[in-house]
Amino acid sequence: MVTLTHAPARPGPSSKVGARLAELRAYLEDEVDGASLGLFRVGLGLTLVVAAARFFVHGWVTKYYVEPTWFFPYEGLSFVRPLPYPGMLVLYAAIGILGLALAYGAHHRGVGGAAFVVFSYAHFCDKTNYLNHYYFISLVLLLVTLAPIGRGARGFAPNRVPRLWLWLFRFQLACVYLGGGLAKLRPDWLLHAQPLGIWLSSHAGMPVLGPLFARKWVAFAMSWAGAAYDLSIPFLLLARPTRKVAYALVVVFHVLTAMLFQIGLFPYVMMFGSLLFLDPSYPRRLPWVQGLSAPEAAGPRRGKPLPTALYAFVLGYVALQVTVPLRHLAYPGNGLWTENAFRFSWHVMLMEKNGSLELTVVDPATGRRFGVEPHDYLTPQQAKQMSTQPDMIIAFAHMVRDDFARRGVPGARVYATTSEVSLNGRAPEPLVEPTVDLAEVEDGLGPYTFLRPAPTSRPLY
Template sequence: MKQRLFLQIDNAPLIIFRIFLGFLLACETFGAILTGWVKSNLADPTYTFSHIGMEWLQPLPGYGMYFYFAAMGILGLLVMVGYKYRWSIGLYTLLWAGVYFMQKTSYNNHYYLLLLVCLMMFFLPANRYASIDAKQNPSIKKLTMPAWCSWVMILQVTIVYFYATLAKFYPGWLSGTFVYNLLNNSVSNPTLNDIMTQKWFYLFITYAGMAFDLLVVPLMLFKRTRTIAFVASLIFHIFNSITLQIGIFPFFALSFAVFFYPPDTIRKLFFKKKPFAEDAGKPTNENKSILLFFFVPYLILQLLLPLRHYLIKGDVLLTEEGHRLSWRMMLRSRGGYTTFKIIDKKTGEKLHFDTHRAFTHKQISSMETKPDMIWQTAQYIHKYFEKQGTDVAVYANTSVNINGGPYVTLIDPTVDLAAAKWDYFFHCDWILLPKIK
């Protein structure tokens, strides 16, 4: 295995992936402007729910975020054509990390995956061919790369699918309840809705989804089943794109297929004029230190992060502690509401705070069922009154359900959340641990 990792292979898969990625980066960021995503998530809100510890990271004022996203779109195009590649992908990664960490109202796993892949691509020699860089500086032009450049991508996508499968082994998924609710709420066409909400159909989608996540990578690794697996991927992701409307993610996921096919196949398919790489099959130590000192620790971390919720008390489906960065995607729906009781500590008087004036409807809908955002809202309320010279205690009354099930109380209503601490690594005692039926 060690010898295989350091054999030279045709770099066509990495080159075409760079082109696909750059195009998708531009689509994601320009699309965010055109669809109103930037407006509703970053321009309109007076406050954004950043990741805890990143409160200093707030959107630029005025039209700033539109220019921010336009700059990212241009950088995506530069990545696609391979111009100043390291600078382009590096700067895009930093700017996208800013977007990812400054808001979580529209948290999405593919935003996280996009961040990780951009980071990985920064360390990979993806501009050695079919790039402006290679044209301007022929000394960097090369037809091959170490085989591990493909394998790190394969391992990353394997981690995603493996943990996505593991997370589905809970009653709400296995019974088809979540998929039924998802299809019922996503499909507006009455005829299609009638078909998709029939038991045979949503149970088929439920178990087909699990089977796909579990088997797609192993089947893609073997020549005899590779094309069948790719066709299944095509159907699966196009179905998701049409029914769930999740942006670039289906096409982003499909682009990883280039690393599973033989490099010569990819070369002949996408780069017909690319010469045969005579060094293919020969060993190389090129970029060995990058593999050992960046990718090995990085992949170990990726293997461990999704397991952290097992070390935290309570059911992650309800508490959300350990939910993010764990590939627990399209897994459950949350419903419920939260109200806040605000008490002047000095007088005991009950005060009022209008969350609908402070936050957007979308922010409130997301906040009402998520403990970390409820805690952040309590902190915001406390600071609001503190600026007026009033020290307040903030209590939350919550009622939350999972997949339309029974409502339960999520937050201890006797705890002053303004004085409570958030624990990033272990359970927060003010989050209650009711059983999900």
């Protein structure tokens, strides 16, 4: 009798994928030291305190929210408007108080959620005030609200957290670096060393380093080095052999940018945020931290299964943080000129853009023409930002159209008589087609059709 035997079935592709996903899920659910995320929460809270204090000290609450009579809301967020005086003063005081509470860490989810809402509300009141690091702060406040990184039983940090949360914060920081690096791969940055050439030459009188900053090759070297830094630093920080040198580069890079360029809190936010790429237990080895936290737990350990809903959120969040910064690639033309999809894309320090705008309003019933200066409606800061940003120009034209309608000129036509813009040291050129009735142009997701072609000349500097 012949006995037939069957070899065990080989696992198919689907079973291999399932096994790999199970391994990945187990890896992400393993619990690691929560000290670095706890210290990040403390730093984020103190950043809110400093940010709020700066608005009071410099009078920015009044300058940005009280003095303007017109604002530029974000699409879909027209209901977000500054609170009547003294509401915004109270709101910024709340930001500072919530920052202190977040740094302490008790009830961090409620505190973080309130800070996320209040800070984001202040940031999204007016496009004029958009800053990349304010957007970053809003994002990480959302993550802090969801992550289990509140105050531990015996210190400022939780003893352990699922590894998933550490990687999600690292991912968000990497998006800032990599998005900024990819955005620098442009002719102006790499082939003309602009706008660094303009900015560095303004520091030619600085002691010791000033003469170097006046040399063109230094601008080229710093431009290429900046792009290389952004594109490589997350990986250098993650690799154990290069970690210490990489963090030293982080400090040197951001201290230098803080000294040379007026970019607010961004360098400091990135310096303390980049510490998350280090070993998660590093704070427990700092002399000033010892005694504040629970004893270090050795190595990762198996954690509890995380809910499927959390994985769905993480996948959606990651997808948005990848696609939103890259959406500018779907638009034709020079993005520095059109600024299609420029915000929320980590386009940091990419351009020096100056412009002037004058509108002409035409009464369709009588043909009478009225000249309009931006300063008739806007503060100097608003006028400066609006004159070079196409979506804000459209919003301003609609603002003027509606104002004339209230004054008895319905259906007014609005034209950009003058719209001279200088991009990265080039001679000024018209930005807007002067024959287009801006009152009829609707801002949307498509490419702008009312703009003149981007300049192709070389920068003058």
